[in-house]
Amino acid sequence: xxxxxxxxxxxxxxxxxxxxxxxxxxxxxxxxxxxxxxxxxxxxxxxxxxxxxxxxxxxxxxxxxxxxxxxxxxxxxxxxxxxxxxxxxxxxxxxxxxxxxxxxxxxxxxxxxxxxxxxxxxxxxxxxxxxxxxxxxxxxxxxxxxxxxxxxxxxxxxxxxxxxxxxxxxxxxxxxxxxxxxxxxxxxxxxxxxxxxxxxxxxxxxxxxxxxxxxxxxxxxxxxxxxxxxxxxxxxxxxx
Numbered sequence: 001x002x003x004x005x006x007x008x009x010x011x012x013x014x015x016x017x018x019x020x021x022x023x024x025x026x027x028x029x030x031x032x033x034x035x036x037x038x039x040x041x042x043x044x045x046x047x048x049x050x051x052x053x054x055x056x057x058x059x060x061x062x063x064x065x066x067x068x069x070x071x072x073x074x075x076x077x078x079x080x081x082x083x084x085x086x087x088x089x090x091x092x093x094x095x096x097x098x099x100x101x102x103x104x105x106x107x108x109x110x111x112x113x114x115x116x117x118x119x120x121x122x123x124x125x126x127x128x129x130x131x132x133x134x135x136x137x138x139x140x141x142x143x144x145x146x147x148x149x150x151x152x153x154x155x156x157x158x159x160x161x162x163x164x165x166x167x168x169x170x171x172x173x174x175x176x177x178x179x180x181x182x183x184x185x186x187x188x189x190x191x192x193x194x195x196x197x198x199x200x201x202x203x204x205x206x207x208x209x210x211x212x213x214x215x216x217x218x219x220x221x222x223x224x225x226x227x228x229x230x231x232x233x234x235x236x237x238x239x240x
Contacts, residue, residue, distance in 0.1 A: 046070055053104065058114035061102050065091040065226040072144045072234035073106065073222045081164060082146050084221035090117055090203060092128035092140065092227040096196035101205065103216055113213050118185050120201035126194075128227065133163070133171045138200045141169035141177065142230060145223040148173070150214060155180035155204075159214045161223060165233060169225075177201050179217075181210035 046067045053060055060066075069089045076082045085106045094100040101117035104110070119128040122138040132139035141163060148160035158180040163169030169177075182204035183189070184197020197204075203225070205213055217223065224232075 042071075049106070049109070052109040054108070054110050058102070058111045059099070060111075061089055061091055062093075064228070065089060065093070068226055068232055069222070069224040070106075072224055072232050075234040076144060076146070076164065076222055082220050082222045084217075084219070086112075086217055086221040088147070088217050088221065088223040090225045092119060092123075092142070092225060096126050096128070096198075097190050097194075101203070103213060112216055113209060115205055115209050115213065116185050116187075116196060118182060118196055118199045118202070118204040121198040123198070123201075126196075129229075131227070131229075132201075133167060133169055133175075135171065135175050140201050140203070140225065141172060142225045142227050143168040143232060144234060145169060145172060145225075147179075147217050147219065147221045147223050150218050153178070153180065155182065157181070157211050157214055159218055161203075168230075175201060177203075179203050179205060179210075179214060181205060181207040183207055 047063075049070060050060070050063055050066055053066075061069075066089065069087055073082070073087050087102075087104045087106055089102045089104065091100045091102075096116075096119060099114050099116055101113070101115045102111055103113040105112055120138050120140040122132075123130050123140045128140060130139055131142050133141050143163065143165040145161045145163050148162050150157060150159055152158070158178045160178050161172050163172035163177075180202055182197065182199065185204050185206045186197075189197050
């Protein structure tokens, strides 16, 4: 009788030991797997949005800059700091001799505008490399902005910008950093000077596009100036 029970007891002990080990391993692994799943989900959403951009007419932005812009857009939209589903992305990792501004309708995926855009005269020559939030620096400021109201200034129809990142661009309105038209933002200027013209820190755009771009992005849309030298403080937590 004892010999008959012995295999059963061994089997029960082995099963309990295995279950306990598996439970321990499961509790250790679960958070790691969950974190990877969330990360993968966010990356998948960004990649899907990127692949759904309509690029028949215009070149696409780089995925890296678009990803940073989209993460910030979601965060700002959740906080109520922006209202529109329009994203303006400026990629200052690119040469000023190339079109490095995109205006994107995030509902339809349409690229509304793809344009040249100037950086500040003390930010660099052809390439932007030095940035500032200080008055009289004549440098561009990176990061996320909310577009403001239209006004008529010395450059004609212009758009005020409110910097949303403390210490990075929050002096934009006080500095008079706005979007405006400039005749030095043109292919003819590039041809004659081997680089685009530069501003006093404003993201100036071509005269022929300025009114249409400003009208499309005014009043609380997301405006982002990207450079790989810094990561935005806005993360992925609000992408759902």
